[in-house]
Amino acid sequence: MTTYSDKGPKPEVGKFLAFDHLSFWVGNAKQAAHWYCIRFGFKPVGYKGLETGTRKVVSHVVQLNDTIFVLNSPLEPGNEEMGRYLSKHGDGVKDIAFTVEDCEKIYKRAIENGAVSVKEPWEESDEDGSVTMASVQTYGDTIHTFVERKNYKGTFLPHYKLSQYVDPVLSLLPDTGIRFVDHVVGNQPEDEMTSTSDWYLKTLQFHRFWSVDDKQVHSRYSSLRSIVVTNFEETVKMPINEPAKGERKSQIQEYIDYNGGAGVQHIALNTSDIIATITALRARGVEFLNIPSTYYENLRERLKSAKVTVTESVDVLEKLQVLVDYDDQGYLLQIFSRPVQDRPTLFLELIQRKNHTGFGVGNFKSLFEAIEKEQFDRGN
Template sequence: MAASARGLCHIAFHVPAGQPLAQDLQRLFGFQPLAVREAEGWRQLALRSGDAVFLVNEGAGPQEPLYGLADTGAAAQALVARGCSLPVPPVTVRDSQGIATYAVVRSPVGNLSLTLLERAGFGGPFLPGFRPLPSATRPGWISHVDHLTLACTCGSSPTLMRWFHDCLDFHHLPLSPGEDPELGLQVTAGSGQGGLKLTALQTPPGSAVPTLVLAESLPGAASGQDQVEQFLARHRGPGLQHVGLYTPNIMKATEGVAVAGGQLLAPPEGYYQQPGKERQILAAGHEPSLLARQGILLDGDEGKFLLQVFTKSLFPEDTFFLELIQREGATGFGQGNIRALWQSVQEEQASRDQET
């Protein structure tokens, strides 16, 4: 029996003291402080926008909550029975607001750990031991986490897919009609540029867990490393490449990020001049010139569209970025936009390499 996840509690990052991730999430993306915990020289700050919560750990260890379940103890036993490694067995923590129980599962994706969390008996704003923080009344642009994308080694997606299915009850989500789960969605980036293989996973209906996307490179690049391979090299293994944040108004969100000084990826040259692109944008009820001015990508058909914009890396190592996404009926990620993202990141990396 798998440990069925019911919802995403938060996404935790572990950064050196002084790294500006927490400040950037507030200043650039409208996240608000939720709660803080300080002990033994390190600091944990939880920030929220809508239902999306990021936990920034400065100097903390790797065992922090991620997924929420109904019964942590039973879930941990089920995972151990399947051969999973639990570096932290079920632990109960408490304060005046109540109790919560968590256990840490070591995933097969690099240094990514998944934490099972049960907090039905906790009445505070976040977790025991955290002090609530006053939040500004300014509304955020983000409503929830839409998806998580993991950069994986070439050929590893089928094995990872089976692990997430057997251990956490994820199932294959086809991104194209008749898609073979073993092959995923393969998007070639052009002659001599290789491409990308995506495998999407989701939990059963009724849960609030974001879609999980496994990304790996396709062979065929003429020279050098593509962005997935560069992530693997700079991150020293597989890991979380980007988080897709859902916004109900991507125009307003993108403008807010840009005004605040956020750096967004420019679409590849000629994106808006592709045959049929203007007609597609107009059919979705948007103005091509406005999307082009803000660098927003649009893809879809048959009345179902999605809009996306991507940030540049939030870390100097060029290993992690954010995506803003608005869905208008579309459930996938748009093959045209996947190809455009690939080209945009490649161009940005080439520009960085020239500067250095």
């Protein structure tokens, strides 16, 4: 594992503040939005569709604290762009949007440094204020939208209407405590990780934050390499993965095969109390990877000589199947869902950080073994 302290020069223009929202392209936006509300505790906060005068694409916006998902589906049979995407990738993340200062300057700098434009800066406004946005292409069919809100007071973005539907079931379910998007992981085909991470350094003026190679992250059968890039303020973290050779097909290669190329592999959601969060999510029916009991036997032994104290009960963590990674300064707790659609592609991670900025490298072997068990069940 390598950590990087050199941020490079501070960008003269524009600042990335946070993940703004994640926009999905899915086959049925209404049902997908409902699923995230029931399973993960989101609330419906916005809508655009036929009833609001939008004729081609329907959008359902769900939010939980600072985490916003936008579920989009085509309304017309002739929407070739979305049709091709869904046929190739299945349901997935199309747009990783960032909240920024000075959208136009960030966009201009990105284009000057080689980024491909998806949409030049445009402004949208309503009675709640105005928002400036622009979009560029990143890996695969994924894009980034820069969102400058200019003191916008609305719930989400201009022209979205508040949902009038109140689901009586939601009030009966336990709060999940999910706070914000911690990081978003993009999988690349073999030998494309470095060029993809370099794209962020060149066009968005990000810097390397953390990396591991296949000598550090492997099981008997498969391995990966990963580079994490982040903005100057280190508020937006983007791990970039690629598969490495192993005895069998790695989970990264399985993703590439079923996604039809590069794309978002998983979204990590931050919580301040992972025990309460996972207890609530399991009560809501969320399925997680199964971790072998030997992991917790080894964990108990390793913690006896660790310089940090894990305050949570290991017995409770084992019951919930939560993983622990630590160094001399702190630790993190994390758990990974099973894929959230039929294709073995996108999944979600829940993470709690306690003075630890890593990504769970100490858990990768156990995670790989759990994923490999499911790959075996899938015949992959």
